Amino acid sequence: MTAGVVIDVLLGLILVGLATQVAIGKHLFRAIVFYVAFGLAMALIWARLGAPDLALADAAIGAGLTGALMMVAFRRLVEIDPKQSQALVTRGSALAVVLAVLAAGMVATIGLTALSLERQPGDAGLQVLATLQETGLGNPITGVLLVFRGFDTLIEMAVLLTAFIGSRVITTRSRLSVTTVSGFELPLVRTLVAVILPLAVLIGMHLLWIGSDQPGGAFQAGSVLAGSGVLLLLTGTLLPASRSRALVRLALVAGVGALCLLVLAPLLQGDGPMAYLGRGSLLFAETAMMVSIAVTLTLLFAGSPSLKAGSS
Amino acid sequence: MTSAIFVLVAAAIFGLGVHGLLVSAHIMRKLLALNLMLSALFLLLIVVPASIDGHPDPVPQALVLTGIVIAVSTTAFALALMVRLFRKQGHATIHPDLDPALLGRKHGRRTAPEAEGERAP
Structure with a gap:
């Protein structure tokens, strides 16, 4: 295994771990904080994939501003009624787990199938790069x-x-x-x-x-x-x-x-x-x-x- | 290899998002879960197309950049809706046990006004 793969796997594990906390963590406020961390980890992954524009956007908007908006909305809920704002009625359900696994399987199948096909750079992308010179x-x-x-x-x-x-x-x-x-x-x-x-x-x-x-x-x-x-x-x-x-x-x-x-x-x-x-x-x-x-x-x-x- | 790893990561996050969306009743948690699903989708959009000169295809990159801004706009609007709903009905959850209309339908004998009374302190 090369160092690159190790970094990819580590970044992936961090992202999935943070997403777990966001989706099924106990407290809502903690979930919001973890969402901010998730956005930052996402920015790292964009940088790793060679997409610095997305890294900048996700660090600033995805992590920073979405997180800030969520926190201020949470704060408003607490101001209106501190008791109800945190009321987290989560019901563990086997059906939800099955559906989640099926959804994940679907995404994995689509993605891996698409990767296994012979991949050619998209025409639109090549055209953009070819005509970019003309726009300066x-x-x-x-x-x-x-x-x-x-x-x-x-x-x-x-x-x-x-x-x-x-x-x-x-x-x-x-x-x-x-x-x-x-x-x-x-x-x-x-x-x-x-x-x-x-x-x-x-x-x-x-x-x-x-x-x-x-x-x-x-x-x-x-x-x-x-x-x-x-x-x-x-x-x-x-x-x-x-x-x-x-x-x-x-x-x-x-x-x-x-x-x-x-x-x-x-x-x-x-x-x-x-x-x-x-x-x-x-x-x-x-x-x-x-x-x-x-x-x-x-x-x-x-x-x-x-x-x-x-x-x- | 990198692509395959991140496809699997996207799949896992999408699954977690679906689970969070289905299981949690609080609207804010549902919004967080939806945002997770969006991120998984963005990741897939960038990883799957073939890269050009070592960088991801610029067209999906621009699409995702647009998507990030749209996501924050819709999230902000949804949060405003949630705060309004909370002010009006006293809780920000979508759950059959807390919704008078659904409650009436679920347990035929218990009527909506009773449910209202139970909830109010």
Whole structure:
């Protein structure tokens, strides 16, 4: 056995072990914490498989923000009714085990059968790499997301916006609260934020800027910035506000708007819709998407339509 | 070899997700299980297609990247729905023993209002 196989098996075992804790661990809160660890292990596996874009995205979104959203939702349940929030009615059932084993067997069979067939690189992937030179981009994934399958990305931004609007519609106005750590008088928190925040903004901008040529891009940058937004909310530097502001609304629709512009702008030049306009247009769209993603995810965490500066 | 190992890992995680989804009544645990199943699917999508120049095929990579963002959007919406449901009915579980409507159907004699009374403190 080579070292590579050992690493693969170890990573696989870690991932399955964490998934076990998430799926059938005793306490809900522990399951959420393990889910965050699961996301990080997943990011390691993406890196191992040679997909750094996915590693960045999964570390920031899959582990970080999904975990933060789950925890804040759990916190809201505890605030409403501490007793019922943890009520875990799990009933061990033989049928569920059988079904789970069958499902796992199905996935394994499909995957292993597909692997045993003679595998050729997909035509679409080869075409992307062959035509990438013409677009002047260096990162094939950014190429797929914004040039070859830009329409998917437009719909994706629309889904994010719709999810936000949906959450606003069903969230009651009664209380706006995010539990902050400022109440605990932790002396080092502010210093830590002062160090981490500029770094996070720098990393976000860097990911956005290099995204055209290297691993990175609007999603990763946006989620890193959203992470800083969550940090600011937790320390009470930003607070949820109940009145929506025009600027915030603009930020929420910026991504969808910029991608729509990218679809329509070529019509002015007499090209078909969605024709490629060059790197500058992509940077414009990516910046707008980054702002939208960061603001939307931060507001989803805050559970409020807007934000305001904290008192201290 | 690497691919085969990770296909098996994906299968195991998918199975765990299915089990968690079926067994647990708490909606948040169901959401966690669904997210596990999604991750298993993403892993399969990347591992199965042949790699090009030592890197996974860029098209499925872009698909998965889109999928990750869609997953966090839908999870956030589902969590908001869960909090609302909890506020309204006092528990965030889907379980026949706690749902008055299902309870009435399951045990014909016990009516829905009684179940309501049992649950309220």
